[in-house]
Amino acid sequence: MDVLKTLDFISYIVGGALAAAWGALSFWRARREKDGSLLFYLLCGFYACIFMSDIYYLLAWTVEDYPFLLSPGDLSWVGALAFLITIALDLTDGWTPEQRKAAGRYRLPALAAPAVCIAFNIAYISIYPDILFNYLLYAVPTVILSYFALWLFLAEYKGGALPGLQPYHLAVLVWIVVQLFYDLFSTLGWDYGYAVPFVICSWLLTLTTAGVYFAAKKGVDA
């Protein structure tokens, strides 16, 4: 149990350090962008939120040990989701009427993503109903983001005429899926969630968070 707890603790340190590095890279890239794109500024905000969330949890474990009412670390995670939703809205903002029409066909299939998210959320809440309010605060933006990520992925993958940011949308989808499993494994009855699948998801989350920047960079450069 101690080994798993230590591994989880280390994943927060590594995750925080990586988020700080990718946040700095995003800011540097945003300053270099000539077309005035918001994408990398918003990605910088996303990584700043992830970084602060990790730091808050680490400090809360190290410095204080009282229970949480509403952890500001969770709030920061919600902020990270809101930054990704803003990116999705920003990407659809510049579409022509033709592009909008082409993408509109994939709105219905994209509802599959929120359906999966809601199923996970129902499973989570049925196991762990005590923090319903906290979880809803986090679940609502996850559902919205999953819809946008799948819709934009399908529209750009099959729509052809749209800008090619498929790697970024795919990375966001993977990040959401890992998060859903992370939350579910944290509540499956193990003592404080420190079980092998939970710790694996914790490390996967760290890696997929880093992957979002590279996917965005690859999409923009292409």
Place this chain on the structure above:
Amino acid sequence: MIYLENIFVCLAIPLIIAACLLKGETRRFTVFFTLGLLACLLSAYINSFIAAVVSDNGYVSLTITQAMAQITPICEEIMKALPIFFFVAEHRHGRDSIVAASLAVGLGFATFENCFYIMEYGSSDFLFALTRGFTAGVVHASCAAILGYGLALTCRRGRLAVPCAFALLCATSTFHAIYNLLVAAEDAWRAVGYIMPVITAVAVMIGMTNAKLKIKD
């Protein structure tokens, strides 16, 4: 017992008179500075009320101090953000005006809070006053500046502004909470807490002075 309303009245009246006499950007700065004072007064009331209500709610049992530590940053950042959101929603001013208004709210908030702490703990200790000035004061100003800078990037993009404002609010609340957590701890952690706002302020200053805000509208 300190009567916060009285401190507010004596600080706000000269500022309101000054705002009537001034014009343009200077008047706007004075008005938002006064709104910052008001935001601090209101958040003090709301913090105390919420902490008392939720400190022992059957689900978790916390002391009022522990509840305050978690609620205060969120409540204070929301109160500081309200005048800025109103300014951005109602007036499509230039981006520099949004950053300046945000900074004014943050400075007003920090001034009022520092006045309260100096009255509460006494004004004889110079080191205490210096530390308050360089830490809590800078935290409020930095958080407000970050919020203003972020809103300035998206203010002319209608539907983008709402999720971005929410995200920025979450980010500044967590930053504030990290600071509170550190300064409430002991020894080295507290020292880190005192250094953190100064480093952030330097980073914000560098970011704000060099950034050209060349975002497409």
